[in-house]
Amino acid sequence: MPSDIKFKGLSTHEYTSVTGPHREKVFEGYVENHTPNAIRIIWYYGQRRGQILTVYVIPHPD
Numbered sequence: 528m529p530s531d532i533k534f535k536g537l538s539t540h541e542y543t544s545v546t547g548p549h550r551e552k553v554f555e556g557y558v559e560n561h562t563p564n565a566i567r568i569i570w571y572y573g574q575r576r577g578q579i580l581t582v583y584v585i586p587h588p589d
Contacts (some may be wrong), residue, residue, distance in 0.1 A: 539557075567584070
């Protein structure tokens with residue numbers, strides 16, 4: 528599993544103050560950018576190869 532990931536189109540970045548249940552890195556990606564109430568996805572890589580677990584899908588605070 529990649530230790531770091533950057534999807535420029537999704538404005539993805541790692542949270543440094545939070546980890547997954549097994550100390551996985553947790554990431555945040557914006558589905559829309561520069562849009563009021565843009566959607567954010569909070570996620571981390573699961574234990575199985577190719578597994579991505581979604582924690583939250585929430586609007587970005589204004």
